[in-house]
Amino acid sequence: MLDLNFIREHTDEVKEALAKLHAVAPIDEILKLDEERRTLLAESETLRARRNAVSKEMGALQRQIQQTQGKDQEKLRERFAETREEMRQVGERIKAIEEQMVQVETLLKKALLEVPNMPHESVPVGADESDNLIVRTEGEPRQFDFEPLPHWELGPMLGLIDFERGVKISGTRFYVLTGLGARLQRALTAWMLDLHVMEHGYTEVYLPFMVKQDCMWGAGQFPKFRENVYYDTEDDLYLVPTAEVPITNLHRDEILEPGTLPLRYVACTPCFRREKMSAGRDTRGIKRVHQFDKVEMYKFVEPHTSYDELEAMVRDAEDICRGLGIPHRIVQMCTGDLGFQAAKKYDVEMWAPGCGEWLEVSSLSNCEEFQARRANIRYRPAKGEKPRFVHTLNGSGLALPRVMIAIMENYQQADGSIAVPEVLIPYMGGIREIKV
RNA sequence: GGAGGGAUGGCCGAGUGGACUAUGGCGACGGUCUUGAAAACCGUUGUGGCGGCAACGUCACCGGGGGUUCGAAUCCCUCUCCCUCCGCCA
Numbered sequence: 001m002l003d004l005n006f007i008r009e010h011t012d013e014v015k016e017a018l019a020k021l022h023a024v025a026p027i028d029e030i031l032k033l034d035e036e037r038r039t040l041l042a043e044s045e046t047l048r049a050r051r052n053a054v055s056k057e058m059g060a061l062q063r064q065i066q067q068t069q070g071k072d073q074e075k076l077r078e079r080f081a082e083t084r085e086e087m088r089q090v091g092e093r094i095k096a097i098e099e100q101m102v103q104v105e106t107l108l109k110k111a112l113l114e115v116p117n118m119p120h121e122s123v124p125v126g127a128d129e130s131d132n133l134i135v136r137t138e139g140e141p142r143q144f145d146f147e148p149l150p151h152w153e154l155g156p157m158l159g160l161i162d163f164e165r166g167v168k169i170s171g172t173r174f175y176v177l178t179g180l181g182a183r184l185q186r187a188l189t190a191w192m193l194d195l196h197v198m199e200h201g202y203t204e205v206y207l208p209f210m211v212k213q214d215c216m217w218g219a220g221q222f223p224k225f226r227e228n229v230y231y232d233t234e235d236d237l238y239l240v241p242t243a244e245v246p247i248t249n250l251h252r253d254e255i256l257e258p259g260t261l262p263l264r265y266v267a268c269t270p271c272f273r274r275e276k277m278s279a280g281r282d283t284r285g286i287k288r289v290h291q292f293d294k295v296e297m298y299k300f301v302e303p304h305t306s307y308d309e310l311e312a313m314v315r316d317a318e319d320i321c322r323g324l325g326i327p328h329r330i331v332q333m334c335t336g337d338l339g340f341q342a343a344k345k346y347d348v349e350m351w352a353p354g355c356g357e358w359l360e361v362s363s364l365s366n367c368e369e370f371q372a373r374r375a376n377i378r379y380r381p382a383k384g385e386k387p388r389f390v391h392t393l394n395g396s397g398l399a400l401p402r403v404m405i406a407i408m409e410n411y412q413q414a415d416g417s418i419a420v421p422e423v424l425i426p427y428m429g430g431i432r433e434i435k436v
Numbered sequence: 437g438g439a440g441g442g443a444u445g446g447c448c449g450a451g452u453g454g455a456c457u458a459u460g461g462c463g464a465c466g467g468u469c470u471u472g473a474a475a476a477c478c479g480u481u482g483u484g485g486c487g488g489c490a491a492c493g494u495c496a497c498c499g500g501g502g503g504u505u506c507g508a509a510u511c512c513c514u515c516u517c518c519c520u521c522c523g524c525c526a
Contacts, residue, residue: 038486041486041495042486042487044495045485045487045494045496046494048494048496049494049495051506051507052457052495054506055454055457055506055507056454056455056457057454058454058507059454059455059507060454060455061454063454063455081506084506086506087506088505090506091505255482257446383464383465384465387483
């Protein structure tokens with residue numbers, strides 16, 4: 001969410017940004033509603049001030065009545081009744097104005113929630129993903145002296161993935177990991193979490209996988225991704241599409257005291273996505289599925305540090321790629337591919353020789369104040385100072401199925417077996433090779 | 437799931453219709469005193485909106501929402517959360 005004052009005072013700048021994003025948002029409507037709201041507010045406040053003052057007088061008057069007798073008391077009683085009638089009308093007027101104001105405010109809030117974040121000045125202008133910038137590539141794609149297989153062949157062949165049974169029990173885009181497949185994912189998860197906790201300074205958290213609707217708005221998932229989440233209508237709870245949602249809301253409606261920031265969290269949660277918008281795409285294998293695990297990094301930081309923290313987070317994600325010895329590259333999103341909440345965003349992609357494509361294994365964003373404003377997360381820069389909105393950053397570190405794909409496809413050997421990456425061997429109980 | 441009790445400022449806690457539009461205490465901060473500190477004493481101490489260059493003024497907020505009333509922290513309804521007891525359960 002953008003600052004209403006900012007929209008009012010920098011309208012042209014906001015509209016220009018929207019054009020770069022190729023997004024539409026009801027800016028003029030917002031300005032109109034804001035104007036209306038402030039007019040109504042001034043009116044109701046004037047009336048309230050009057051009522052407050054008169055109410056106080058009426059209290060005094062009533063005490064006076066009790067201390068008086070006879071004719072004088074009669075007079076005072078009359079005055080009291082007159083004032084009461086007058087105030088009754090003021091009360092009705094206040095009520096009417098406030099009803100109007102509630103309507104205006106509801107519309108205003110709804111409109112504000114539809115406005116995407118503004119891109120940072122360092123973001124290249126572009127139309128769509130073809131204008132994204134490849135920042136750097138690390139590691140040489142391995143040369144095979146045989147035809148590398150895609151994971152959807154390797155998985156079943158080695159008894160790591162069972163597609164049929166996944167579909168049988170839950171339908172398309174569900175899968176089952178079996179035996180060393182399940183173990184490999186568990187090893188990978190444990191290793192990634194350990195690295196972030198012990199080397200990168202994150203605090204591990206275990207989170208609810210179902211959240212209230214407020215959380216979805218707070219993290220900026222709603223209104224845009226409403227169609228894409230699973231939910232339970234009976235309790236009005238939503239299955240998390242990413243750990244970013246519950247983590248953002250950890251500090252919702254809080255004012256963090258001086259010295260608290262930065263807060264760096266890491267969590268592994270399942271992610272549930274209906275993938276309605278990509279129906280029919282990537283239907284083979286486990287690249288795009290309805291349920292997957294993801295290790296997520298998240299930071300709450302002071303505004304002046306957020307861009308350094310973003311670069312650091314990118315390095316943390318790269319450390320995983322490097323540790324696994326998988327060729328990868330960093331891509332910077334252009335304005336047209338930034339999405340709804342990010343002011344700046346990088347993707348980390350791993351090379352998958354079997355499918356022959358770069359797989360997005362991480363997406364790292366600086367949301368600046370956008371989520372903080374929605375979720376009302378502030379900090380106090382120093383004792384006695386006014387609270388300010390924090391900056392929030394999120395990034396996968398990393399998404400499990402796609403890293404599984406990359407490992408299987410990069411580490412496959414001529415005889416169909418898969419070597420276990422060095423760093424994972426201790427987590428695999430010493431197993432160095434997965435074979436039939 | 438059943439029965440009962442709660443929710444007030446950073447914390448504790450008073451307040452059952454108007455009198456300071458939240459008493460008092462603790463903590464924190466500033467000051468006086470002191471070589472320094474403690475104690476004592478004095479003062480300050482929430483969030484947000486609107487208006488104003490500003491000092492400041494004003495309005496709202498006593499878990500959330502609604503109602504009664506000229507006027508609600510206070511009365512009524514409702515929701516959420518917490519606590520106690522009972523039942524069930526990995």
